[in-house]
Amino acid sequence: MERQIWLHRAQRGLQKASERKGRPLTAACITFGCQMNARDSEKLRGMLAEIGFTITDTEEADLVLYNTCTVRENANTKIYGRLGYLHSMKKKDPDKIIALCGCMMQEPGVIEAIRRNYPYVNMVFGTHNLYRLPELVACVLESPQEQFIAILKDTDEIVEDLPKIRKYHFKSGVNIMFGCNNFCSYCIVPYVRGREKSRSPEDILNEIRTLAQDGVKEIMLLGQNVNSYGKTLQEPVTFAELLDRAAEVDGIDRIRFMTSHPKDLSKELIRVMARNPKICRHLHLPLQSGSTRILEKMNRRYTKERYLELVSEIRSAIPDISLTTDIIVGFPGETEEDFRETLDVVSRVRYDSAFTFLYSRRTGTPAASMSDQIDENTMHDRFDRLLTLVQTIGREQTARFTGQVMPVLVESVNTQQKDLVTGRLGNNTVVHFPGSKSLIGEIVPVRLDECRGFYYLGTQARSE
Ligand code: SAH
Ligand code: SF4
Ligand code: F3S
Numbered sequence: 001m002e003r004q005i006w007l008h009r010a011q012r013g014l015q016k017a018s019e020r021k022g023r024p025l026t027a028a029c030i031t032f033g034c035q036m037n038a039r040d041s042e043k044l045r046g047m048l049a050e051i052g053f054t055i056t057d058t059e060e061a062d063l064v065l066y067n068t069c070t071v072r073e074n075a076n077t078k079i080y081g082r083l084g085y086l087h088s089m090k091k092k093d094p095d096k097i098i099a100l101c102g103c104m105m106q107e108p109g110v111i112e113a114i115r116r117n118y119p120y121v122n123m124v125f126g127t128h129n130l131y132r133l134p135e136l137v138a139c140v141l142e143s144p145q146e147q148f149i150a151i152l153k154d155t156d157e158i159v160e161d162l163p164k165i166r167k168y169h170f171k172s173g174v175n176i177m178f179g180c181n182n183f184c185s186y187c188i189v190p191y192v193r194g195r196e197k198s199r200s201p202e203d204i205l206n207e208i209r210t211l212a213q214d215g216v217k218e219i220m221l222l223g224q225n226v227n228s229y230g231k232t233l234q235e236p237v238t239f240a241e242l243l244d245r246a247a248e249v250d251g252i253d254r255i256r257f258m259t260s261h262p263k264d265l266s267k268e269l270i271r272v273m274a275r276n277p278k279i280c281r282h283l284h285l286p287l288q289s290g291s292t293r294i295l296e297k298m299n300r301r302y303t304k305e306r307y308l309e310l311v312s313e314i315r316s317a318i319p320d321i322s323l324t325t326d327i328i329v330g331f332p333g334e335t336e337e338d339f340r341e342t343l344d345v346v347s348r349v350r351y352d353s354a355f356t357f358l359y360s361r362r363t364g365t366p367a368a369s370m371s372d373q374i375d376e377n378t379m380h381d382r383f384d385r386l387l388t389l390v391q392t393i394g395r396e397q398t399a400r401f402t403g404q405v406m407p408v409l410v411e412s413v414n415t416q417q418k419d420l421v422t423g424r425l426g427n428n429t430v431v432h433f434p435g436s437k438s439l440i441g442e443i444v445p446v447r448l449d450e451c452r453g454f455y456y457l458g459t460q461a462r463s464e
Contacts, residue, residue, distance in 0.1 A: 243269070
Protein backbone atom coordinates (compact mmCIF):
# COMPACT_ATOMS: atom_id res chain seq x y z
CA MET A 1 0.00 0.00 0.00
CA GLU A 2 2.73 2.38 1.05
CA ARG A 3 4.48 1.63 -2.24
CA GLN A 4 1.42 2.89 -4.14
CA ILE A 5 1.38 6.17 -2.20
CA TRP A 6 5.05 6.81 -2.99
CA LEU A 7 4.51 5.85 -6.60
CA HIS A 8 1.78 8.49 -6.98
CA ARG A 9 3.96 11.08 -5.28
CA ALA A 10 6.84 10.28 -7.65
CA GLN A 11 4.48 10.44 -10.65
CA ARG A 12 3.19 13.88 -9.61
CA GLY A 13 6.73 15.13 -8.95
CA LEU A 14 7.91 13.94 -12.34
CA GLN A 15 4.95 15.51 -14.11
CA LYS A 16 5.80 18.91 -12.60
CA ALA A 17 9.50 18.51 -13.45
CA SER A 18 8.74 17.68 -17.07
CA GLU A 19 6.32 20.64 -17.32
CA ARG A 20 9.17 22.89 -16.16
CA LYS A 21 11.54 21.37 -18.73
CA GLY A 22 8.88 21.42 -21.45
CA ARG A 23 9.53 17.81 -22.46
CA PRO A 24 9.24 14.25 -21.12
CA LEU A 25 12.14 13.27 -18.86
CA THR A 26 14.35 10.28 -19.63
CA ALA A 27 15.99 7.71 -17.35
CA ALA A 28 18.76 5.15 -17.90
CA CYS A 29 19.67 2.24 -15.65
CA ILE A 30 23.18 0.99 -16.41
CA THR A 31 24.19 -2.46 -15.19
CA PHE A 32 27.56 -3.63 -13.91
CA GLY A 33 28.17 -7.18 -12.70
CA CYS A 34 26.38 -10.46 -13.05
CA GLN A 35 23.06 -11.81 -14.33
CA MET A 36 21.44 -11.08 -10.95
CA ASN A 37 22.17 -7.42 -11.38
CA ALA A 38 20.96 -7.54 -14.99
CA ARG A 39 17.64 -8.99 -13.80
CA ASP A 40 17.39 -6.38 -11.00
CA SER A 41 17.94 -3.69 -13.64
CA GLU A 42 14.90 -4.96 -15.56
CA LYS A 43 12.83 -4.39 -12.40
CA LEU A 44 14.40 -0.95 -11.86
CA ARG A 45 13.57 0.06 -15.46
CA GLY A 46 10.03 -1.25 -14.92
CA MET A 47 9.63 1.01 -11.89
CA LEU A 48 11.19 4.02 -13.63
CA ALA A 49 8.74 3.57 -16.53
CA GLU A 50 5.84 3.26 -14.08
CA ILE A 51 6.83 6.62 -12.55
CA GLY A 52 6.64 8.08 -16.04
CA PHE A 53 10.21 8.30 -17.29
CA THR A 54 11.01 7.50 -20.92
CA ILE A 55 13.59 4.71 -20.71
CA THR A 56 16.86 5.13 -22.63
CA ASP A 57 20.29 3.57 -22.27
CA THR A 58 22.60 6.57 -22.46
CA GLU A 59 24.23 8.60 -19.72
CA GLU A 60 22.76 11.74 -21.34
CA ALA A 61 19.48 10.84 -19.58
CA ASP A 62 17.83 13.15 -17.00
CA LEU A 63 18.14 10.41 -14.40
CA VAL A 64 21.11 8.02 -14.50
CA LEU A 65 21.06 5.01 -12.18
CA TYR A 66 24.18 2.84 -11.87
CA ASN A 67 23.42 -0.69 -10.67
CA THR A 68 26.86 -1.54 -9.28
CA CYS A 69 28.99 -4.64 -8.66
CA THR A 70 31.77 -5.03 -6.09
CA VAL A 71 33.01 -8.58 -6.61
CA ARG A 72 36.49 -7.33 -7.55
CA GLU A 73 38.26 -4.07 -6.72
CA ASN A 74 38.32 -2.90 -10.36
CA ALA A 75 34.49 -2.93 -10.39
CA ASN A 76 34.54 -0.21 -7.71
CA THR A 77 37.30 1.81 -9.39
CA LYS A 78 35.24 1.87 -12.57
CA ILE A 79 32.20 3.34 -10.77
CA TYR A 80 34.20 6.14 -9.11
CA GLY A 81 35.66 6.99 -12.53
CA ARG A 82 32.25 7.11 -14.20
CA LEU A 83 30.85 9.27 -11.37
CA GLY A 84 33.45 11.89 -12.24
CA TYR A 85 32.16 11.87 -15.81
CA LEU A 86 28.52 12.22 -14.66
CA HIS A 87 29.57 15.13 -12.42
CA SER A 88 30.98 17.02 -15.41
CA MET A 89 27.64 16.52 -17.19
CA LYS A 90 25.73 17.67 -14.12
CA LYS A 91 27.70 20.93 -14.06
CA LYS A 92 26.11 21.75 -17.43
CA ASP A 93 22.67 20.48 -16.41
CA PRO A 94 22.16 20.93 -12.63
CA ASP A 95 18.74 19.19 -12.81
CA LYS A 96 20.40 15.89 -13.73
CA ILE A 97 19.64 13.18 -11.14
CA ILE A 98 22.47 10.79 -10.24
CA ALA A 99 21.47 7.57 -8.49
CA LEU A 100 23.42 4.55 -7.26
CA CYS A 101 22.31 1.09 -6.18
CA GLY A 102 23.50 -2.52 -6.19
CA CYS A 103 26.13 -4.57 -4.41
CA MET A 104 28.80 -1.89 -3.96
CA MET A 105 26.34 0.22 -1.97
CA GLN A 106 26.09 -2.50 0.69
CA GLU A 107 29.66 -1.73 1.78
CA PRO A 108 29.74 0.74 4.68
CA GLY A 109 33.06 2.23 3.49
CA VAL A 110 31.54 3.09 0.11
CA ILE A 111 28.59 4.91 1.70
CA GLU A 112 30.99 6.98 3.84
CA ALA A 113 32.98 7.90 0.72
CA ILE A 114 29.82 8.95 -1.14
CA ARG A 115 28.63 11.10 1.76
CA ARG A 116 32.04 12.76 2.05
CA ASN A 117 33.30 13.07 -1.52
CA TYR A 118 30.32 12.80 -3.85
CA PRO A 119 27.69 15.28 -2.61
CA TYR A 120 26.28 15.59 -6.13
CA VAL A 121 24.93 12.01 -5.97
CA ASN A 122 21.20 12.46 -5.30
CA MET A 123 20.15 9.05 -4.09
CA VAL A 124 21.58 5.71 -2.99
CA PHE A 125 19.89 2.42 -2.15
CA GLY A 126 21.03 -1.18 -1.77
CA THR A 127 20.30 -4.73 -2.89
CA HIS A 128 17.62 -5.40 -0.26
CA ASN A 129 15.28 -2.50 -1.00
CA LEU A 130 15.01 -2.01 -4.76
CA TYR A 131 11.28 -1.55 -4.34
CA ARG A 132 11.92 1.82 -2.61
CA LEU A 133 13.04 3.42 -5.87
CA PRO A 134 9.76 5.40 -6.35
CA GLU A 135 10.01 6.78 -2.81
CA LEU A 136 13.57 7.98 -3.34
CA VAL A 137 12.71 9.51 -6.72
CA ALA A 138 9.80 11.36 -5.07
CA CYS A 139 12.14 12.70 -2.35
CA VAL A 140 14.81 13.81 -4.86
CA LEU A 141 12.26 15.59 -7.06
CA GLU A 142 10.97 17.45 -3.99
CA SER A 143 14.46 18.27 -2.55
CA PRO A 144 17.05 18.12 -5.34
CA GLN A 145 19.82 19.60 -3.16
CA GLU A 146 19.70 16.82 -0.57
CA GLN A 147 21.36 13.40 -0.68
CA PHE A 148 19.02 10.48 0.15
CA ILE A 149 20.58 7.23 1.34
CA ALA A 150 18.55 4.10 2.17
CA ILE A 151 20.48 0.91 2.91
CA LEU A 152 19.22 -2.22 4.69
CA LYS A 153 21.85 -4.61 6.08
CA ASP A 154 19.80 -7.69 5.22
CA THR A 155 16.16 -8.76 4.90
CA ASP A 156 13.99 -11.89 5.14
CA GLU A 157 11.47 -10.38 2.80
CA ILE A 158 11.11 -11.17 -0.91
CA VAL A 159 9.05 -8.48 -2.65
CA GLU A 160 7.11 -10.08 -5.51
CA ASP A 161 5.32 -8.45 -8.45
CA LEU A 162 7.61 -5.53 -9.24
CA PRO A 163 7.03 -4.31 -12.81
CA LYS A 164 9.75 -5.28 -15.29
CA ILE A 165 10.99 -4.15 -18.68
CA ARG A 166 12.75 -7.07 -20.33
CA LYS A 167 15.77 -6.54 -22.56
CA TYR A 168 14.75 -9.41 -24.89
CA HIS A 169 11.20 -10.45 -25.78
CA PHE A 170 12.18 -14.11 -26.29
CA LYS A 171 14.40 -14.85 -23.29
CA SER A 172 14.45 -13.91 -19.64
CA GLY A 173 16.19 -14.47 -16.33
CA VAL A 174 14.07 -15.73 -13.45
CA ASN A 175 15.30 -15.32 -9.88
CA ILE A 176 14.83 -18.49 -7.89
CA MET A 177 16.82 -17.43 -4.85
CA PHE A 178 18.62 -14.44 -3.41
CA GLY A 179 21.77 -14.15 -1.30
CA CYS A 180 24.44 -16.72 -0.45
CA ASN A 181 25.42 -18.68 2.67
CA ASN A 182 28.65 -20.20 1.42
CA PHE A 183 31.21 -17.64 2.53
CA CYS A 184 33.99 -18.69 0.18
CA SER A 185 36.88 -16.95 1.92
CA TYR A 186 37.73 -14.59 -0.98
CA CYS A 187 34.17 -13.54 -1.80
CA ILE A 188 32.23 -10.44 -0.82
CA VAL A 189 28.86 -11.56 -2.26
CA PRO A 190 27.45 -13.06 1.01
CA TYR A 191 28.15 -9.73 2.74
CA VAL A 192 26.46 -7.57 0.12
CA ARG A 193 23.62 -9.89 -0.95
CA GLY A 194 22.74 -11.23 2.50
CA ARG A 195 21.57 -14.67 3.60
CA GLU A 196 20.21 -17.24 1.20
CA LYS A 197 16.45 -17.05 0.58
CA SER A 198 14.50 -19.18 -1.91
CA ARG A 199 11.36 -17.99 -3.67
CA SER A 200 8.40 -20.35 -3.44
CA PRO A 201 8.06 -22.79 -6.36
CA GLU A 202 4.53 -21.46 -7.03
CA ASP A 203 5.78 -17.87 -7.45
CA ILE A 204 8.57 -19.08 -9.74
CA LEU A 205 6.34 -21.29 -11.88
CA ASN A 206 3.68 -18.58 -12.17
CA GLU A 207 6.32 -16.16 -13.38
CA ILE A 208 7.56 -18.72 -15.94
CA ARG A 209 4.00 -19.35 -17.17
CA THR A 210 3.42 -15.61 -17.59
CA LEU A 211 6.70 -15.26 -19.47
CA ALA A 212 5.75 -18.16 -21.76
CA GLN A 213 2.41 -16.46 -22.49
CA ASP A 214 4.38 -13.32 -23.37
CA GLY A 215 6.36 -15.27 -25.98
CA VAL A 216 9.47 -16.10 -23.97
CA LYS A 217 11.14 -19.32 -25.22
CA GLU A 218 14.27 -19.45 -23.09
CA ILE A 219 14.59 -18.89 -19.36
CA MET A 220 17.62 -18.76 -17.13
CA LEU A 221 17.04 -19.69 -13.49
CA LEU A 222 19.22 -17.43 -11.37
CA GLY A 223 20.87 -17.89 -7.97
CA GLN A 224 24.38 -17.74 -6.46
CA ASN A 225 24.14 -21.45 -5.71
CA VAL A 226 21.08 -22.93 -7.44
CA ASN A 227 21.93 -26.41 -6.16
CA SER A 228 20.94 -25.45 -2.64
CA TYR A 229 17.58 -24.07 -3.83
CA GLY A 230 14.57 -24.85 -1.65
CA LYS A 231 16.38 -26.19 1.40
CA THR A 232 15.07 -23.46 3.68
CA LEU A 233 11.48 -23.42 2.42
CA GLN A 234 8.70 -24.54 4.78
CA GLU A 235 8.05 -27.42 2.41
CA PRO A 236 11.50 -28.17 1.03
CA VAL A 237 11.82 -28.67 -2.74
CA THR A 238 15.02 -29.66 -4.56
CA PHE A 239 16.46 -27.73 -7.47
CA ALA A 240 16.07 -30.84 -9.66
CA GLU A 241 12.33 -30.97 -8.84
CA LEU A 242 11.98 -27.31 -9.68
CA LEU A 243 13.74 -27.85 -13.03
CA ASP A 244 11.45 -30.75 -13.85
CA ARG A 245 8.39 -28.64 -13.15
CA ALA A 246 9.74 -25.66 -15.09
CA ALA A 247 10.30 -27.94 -18.09
CA GLU A 248 6.59 -28.84 -18.07
CA VAL A 249 5.58 -25.25 -18.86
CA ASP A 250 4.24 -25.10 -22.43
CA GLY A 251 6.03 -22.67 -24.70
CA ILE A 252 9.36 -22.78 -22.85
CA ASP A 253 11.83 -24.57 -25.14
CA ARG A 254 15.09 -23.95 -23.35
CA ILE A 255 16.04 -23.79 -19.70
CA ARG A 256 19.40 -22.64 -18.41
CA PHE A 257 20.61 -21.98 -14.89
CA MET A 258 23.43 -20.16 -13.07
CA THR A 259 25.38 -20.90 -10.90
CA SER A 260 26.01 -24.44 -9.71
CA HIS A 261 28.27 -24.95 -6.73
CA PRO A 262 30.10 -28.29 -7.15
CA LYS A 263 29.66 -29.21 -3.48
CA ASP A 264 25.86 -29.34 -3.80
CA LEU A 265 25.41 -30.80 -7.28
CA SER A 266 23.21 -33.88 -6.82
CA LYS A 267 22.89 -37.13 -8.74
CA GLU A 268 19.19 -36.28 -9.03
CA LEU A 269 20.09 -33.10 -10.94
CA ILE A 270 22.28 -35.06 -13.36
CA ARG A 271 19.41 -37.53 -13.95
CA VAL A 272 16.87 -34.76 -14.53
CA MET A 273 19.20 -32.99 -16.99
CA ALA A 274 19.97 -36.21 -18.84
CA ARG A 275 16.34 -37.13 -19.46
CA ASN A 276 15.01 -33.66 -20.20
CA PRO A 277 15.92 -32.25 -23.63
CA LYS A 278 14.57 -28.78 -22.75
CA ILE A 279 17.39 -28.33 -20.24
CA CYS A 280 20.35 -26.93 -22.14
CA ARG A 281 23.43 -29.09 -22.59
CA HIS A 282 25.55 -26.61 -20.70
CA LEU A 283 26.79 -26.55 -17.14
CA HIS A 284 28.72 -23.70 -15.59
CA LEU A 285 30.65 -25.36 -12.79
CA PRO A 286 33.08 -22.96 -11.07
CA LEU A 287 36.35 -24.65 -10.18
CA GLN A 288 38.14 -21.62 -8.61
CA SER A 289 41.32 -23.69 -8.05
CA GLY A 290 42.55 -27.17 -8.92
CA SER A 291 44.58 -27.52 -5.72
CA THR A 292 42.84 -29.27 -2.82
CA ARG A 293 45.02 -27.31 -0.38
CA ILE A 294 43.89 -23.97 -1.86
CA LEU A 295 40.26 -25.13 -2.18
CA GLU A 296 40.31 -25.77 1.54
CA LYS A 297 41.67 -22.28 2.27
CA MET A 298 38.98 -20.93 -0.07
CA ASN A 299 36.32 -22.78 1.97
CA ARG A 300 34.93 -24.39 -1.18
CA ARG A 301 34.25 -27.74 0.51
CA TYR A 302 35.29 -30.08 -2.32
CA THR A 303 38.63 -31.57 -3.36
CA LYS A 304 40.32 -31.78 -6.74
CA GLU A 305 39.45 -35.49 -6.88
CA ARG A 306 35.77 -34.91 -6.00
CA TYR A 307 35.47 -32.23 -8.69
CA LEU A 308 36.98 -34.53 -11.34
CA GLU A 309 34.73 -37.39 -10.23
CA LEU A 310 31.69 -35.13 -10.54
CA VAL A 311 32.75 -34.11 -14.06
CA SER A 312 33.05 -37.73 -15.12
CA GLU A 313 29.61 -38.57 -13.65
CA ILE A 314 28.13 -35.66 -15.62
CA ARG A 315 29.94 -36.58 -18.83
CA SER A 316 28.91 -40.22 -18.70
CA ALA A 317 25.23 -39.28 -18.18
CA ILE A 318 25.24 -36.41 -20.73
CA PRO A 319 28.09 -37.03 -23.21
CA ASP A 320 27.50 -33.95 -25.39
CA ILE A 321 27.43 -31.45 -22.49
CA SER A 322 29.54 -28.29 -22.60
CA LEU A 323 31.27 -27.37 -19.37
CA THR A 324 32.39 -23.86 -18.50
CA THR A 325 33.98 -22.52 -15.34
CA ASP A 326 35.41 -19.68 -13.22
CA ILE A 327 39.01 -19.78 -12.01
CA ILE A 328 40.86 -17.46 -9.64
CA VAL A 329 44.63 -17.07 -9.99
CA GLY A 330 46.88 -15.87 -7.17
CA PHE A 331 44.81 -16.68 -4.09
CA PRO A 332 46.93 -16.06 -0.93
CA GLY A 333 49.50 -18.81 -0.46
CA GLU A 334 49.11 -20.27 -3.98
CA THR A 335 52.42 -21.94 -4.91
CA GLU A 336 53.67 -22.89 -8.38
CA GLU A 337 52.70 -26.45 -7.50
CA ASP A 338 49.14 -25.42 -6.56
CA PHE A 339 48.85 -23.48 -9.79
CA ARG A 340 49.96 -26.53 -11.80
CA GLU A 341 47.12 -28.48 -10.19
CA THR A 342 44.75 -25.91 -11.68
CA LEU A 343 46.35 -26.33 -15.13
CA ASP A 344 46.02 -30.08 -14.68
CA VAL A 345 42.26 -29.87 -14.01
CA VAL A 346 41.79 -27.60 -17.03
CA SER A 347 43.62 -30.12 -19.25
CA ARG A 348 41.58 -33.02 -17.96
CA VAL A 349 38.11 -31.42 -17.94
CA ARG A 350 38.52 -29.59 -21.25
CA TYR A 351 36.17 -26.63 -20.73
CA ASP A 352 34.41 -24.99 -23.68
CA SER A 353 35.31 -21.71 -22.06
CA ALA A 354 36.44 -20.33 -18.73
CA PHE A 355 36.33 -16.97 -16.99
CA THR A 356 39.73 -16.39 -15.42
CA PHE A 357 40.23 -13.79 -12.70
CA LEU A 358 43.19 -12.29 -10.88
CA TYR A 359 42.56 -12.66 -7.16
CA SER A 360 41.26 -9.38 -5.77
CA ARG A 361 41.56 -8.57 -2.08
CA ARG A 362 38.11 -7.66 -0.72
CA THR A 363 38.06 -5.87 2.63
CA GLY A 364 36.16 -7.79 5.29
CA THR A 365 36.61 -11.25 3.72
CA PRO A 366 38.79 -13.83 5.56
CA ALA A 367 41.24 -14.11 2.64
CA ALA A 368 42.00 -10.38 2.76
CA SER A 369 43.79 -10.81 6.09
CA MET A 370 45.73 -13.93 5.12
CA SER A 371 49.45 -13.18 5.40
CA ASP A 372 50.87 -14.72 2.22
CA GLN A 373 49.38 -12.50 -0.52
CA ILE A 374 50.87 -13.19 -3.97
CA ASP A 375 52.94 -10.53 -5.76
CA GLU A 376 51.61 -8.90 -8.93
CA ASN A 377 54.26 -10.31 -11.28
CA THR A 378 53.72 -13.92 -10.25
CA MET A 379 49.99 -13.42 -10.47
CA HIS A 380 50.12 -11.96 -14.00
CA ASP A 381 52.55 -14.63 -15.18
CA ARG A 382 50.23 -17.41 -13.98
CA PHE A 383 47.20 -15.64 -15.39
CA ASP A 384 48.78 -15.50 -18.87
CA ARG A 385 49.79 -19.16 -18.78
CA LEU A 386 46.30 -20.20 -17.67
CA LEU A 387 44.62 -18.06 -20.33
CA THR A 388 46.74 -19.61 -23.09
CA LEU A 389 45.76 -23.13 -22.01
CA VAL A 390 42.08 -22.27 -21.52
CA GLN A 391 41.91 -20.67 -24.97
CA THR A 392 43.69 -23.48 -26.80
CA ILE A 393 41.40 -26.11 -25.30
CA GLY A 394 38.33 -23.86 -25.63
CA ARG A 395 38.89 -23.53 -29.40
CA GLU A 396 39.20 -27.28 -29.84
CA GLN A 397 36.15 -28.00 -27.70
CA THR A 398 33.98 -25.37 -29.36
CA ALA A 399 34.80 -26.76 -32.81
CA ARG A 400 33.66 -30.29 -32.03
CA PHE A 401 30.19 -29.79 -33.56
CA THR A 402 31.49 -28.60 -36.96
CA GLY A 403 29.35 -29.96 -39.83
CA GLN A 404 26.35 -30.78 -37.62
CA VAL A 405 22.89 -29.19 -37.84
CA MET A 406 21.80 -27.75 -34.49
CA PRO A 407 18.99 -25.48 -33.26
CA VAL A 408 19.93 -21.81 -32.83
CA LEU A 409 17.86 -19.25 -30.94
CA VAL A 410 18.30 -16.07 -32.98
CA GLU A 411 19.01 -13.02 -30.79
CA SER A 412 19.92 -10.10 -33.03
CA VAL A 413 21.04 -8.78 -36.38
CA ASN A 414 24.84 -8.97 -36.54
CA THR A 415 26.29 -5.58 -35.58
CA GLN A 416 29.12 -5.66 -38.14
CA GLN A 417 27.49 -7.40 -41.07
CA LYS A 418 23.83 -6.55 -41.56
CA ASP A 419 23.02 -9.58 -43.73
CA LEU A 420 23.93 -11.92 -40.88
CA VAL A 421 21.96 -12.76 -37.74
CA THR A 422 23.47 -13.89 -34.45
CA GLY A 423 22.14 -16.51 -32.08
CA ARG A 424 23.15 -19.21 -29.64
CA LEU A 425 23.26 -22.98 -29.53
CA GLY A 426 21.81 -24.76 -26.50
CA ASN A 427 25.35 -24.99 -25.12
CA ASN A 428 25.59 -21.19 -25.35
CA THR A 429 28.06 -21.01 -28.28
CA VAL A 430 27.47 -18.04 -30.58
CA VAL A 431 26.53 -18.71 -34.24
CA HIS A 432 26.36 -16.18 -37.10
CA PHE A 433 24.49 -17.06 -40.30
CA PRO A 434 22.80 -15.29 -43.23
CA GLY A 435 19.27 -14.28 -42.30
CA SER A 436 16.98 -11.36 -41.64
CA LYS A 437 15.55 -9.50 -38.68
CA SER A 438 12.32 -11.52 -38.88
CA LEU A 439 14.17 -14.53 -37.43
CA ILE A 440 14.84 -12.79 -34.11
CA GLY A 441 13.27 -14.81 -31.30
CA GLU A 442 12.92 -17.95 -33.46
CA ILE A 443 14.67 -21.27 -32.95
CA VAL A 444 15.95 -22.45 -36.33
CA PRO A 445 18.11 -25.39 -37.49
CA VAL A 446 21.54 -24.21 -38.62
CA ARG A 447 24.40 -26.14 -40.24
CA LEU A 448 27.61 -25.29 -38.38
CA ASP A 449 29.92 -24.85 -41.38
CA GLU A 450 33.02 -23.35 -39.85
CA CYS A 451 34.28 -22.73 -36.33
CA ARG A 452 36.23 -19.50 -35.92
CA GLY A 453 37.71 -19.83 -32.45
CA PHE A 454 34.83 -19.25 -30.11
CA TYR A 455 31.94 -18.90 -32.58
CA TYR A 456 30.54 -20.59 -35.66
CA LEU A 457 29.63 -19.40 -39.13
CA GLY A 458 26.68 -21.37 -40.44
CA THR A 459 23.81 -21.60 -42.90
CA GLN A 460 20.16 -22.13 -42.17
CA ALA A 461 19.13 -25.74 -42.76
CA ARG A 462 15.63 -26.82 -43.80
CA SER A 463 13.24 -27.64 -40.92
CA GLU A 464 11.99 -31.21 -40.93
N1 SAH B 1 28.09 -17.73 -6.91
C1 SAH B 1 28.95 -17.98 -7.97
C2 SAH B 1 29.91 -16.87 -8.32
C3 SAH B 1 29.63 -15.46 -8.09
S1 SAH B 1 30.97 -14.37 -8.32
C4 SAH B 1 29.76 -19.20 -7.64
O1 SAH B 1 29.94 -19.57 -6.52
O2 SAH B 1 30.28 -19.76 -8.56
C5 SAH B 1 31.60 -14.83 -9.91
C6 SAH B 1 33.04 -15.24 -9.90
O3 SAH B 1 33.86 -14.17 -9.50
C7 SAH B 1 33.39 -16.36 -8.94
O4 SAH B 1 33.08 -17.61 -9.43
C8 SAH B 1 34.88 -16.16 -8.76
O5 SAH B 1 35.61 -16.88 -9.71
C9 SAH B 1 35.08 -14.68 -9.01
N2 SAH B 1 35.44 -13.97 -7.78
C10 SAH B 1 34.71 -13.83 -6.66
N3 SAH B 1 35.41 -13.15 -5.72
C11 SAH B 1 36.61 -12.86 -6.27
C12 SAH B 1 37.79 -12.19 -5.80
N4 SAH B 1 37.85 -11.69 -4.58
N5 SAH B 1 38.83 -12.07 -6.65
C13 SAH B 1 38.78 -12.58 -7.89
N6 SAH B 1 37.72 -13.22 -8.38
C14 SAH B 1 36.64 -13.38 -7.58
FE1 SF4 C 1 30.76 -16.09 -3.56
FE2 SF4 C 1 31.12 -18.62 -2.96
FE3 SF4 C 1 28.70 -17.53 -2.64
FE4 SF4 C 1 29.65 -17.94 -5.08
S1 SF4 C 1 29.18 -19.50 -3.57
S2 SF4 C 1 28.69 -16.09 -4.33
S3 SF4 C 1 31.85 -17.56 -4.84
S4 SF4 C 1 30.56 -17.01 -1.51
FE1 F3S D 1 28.79 -8.36 -8.64
FE2 F3S D 1 26.82 -8.39 -6.96
FE3 F3S D 1 26.79 -10.03 -8.99
S1 F3S D 1 28.94 -8.16 -6.43
S2 F3S D 1 28.95 -10.39 -9.39
S3 F3S D 1 26.73 -7.85 -9.12
S4 F3S D 1 25.97 -10.41 -6.96
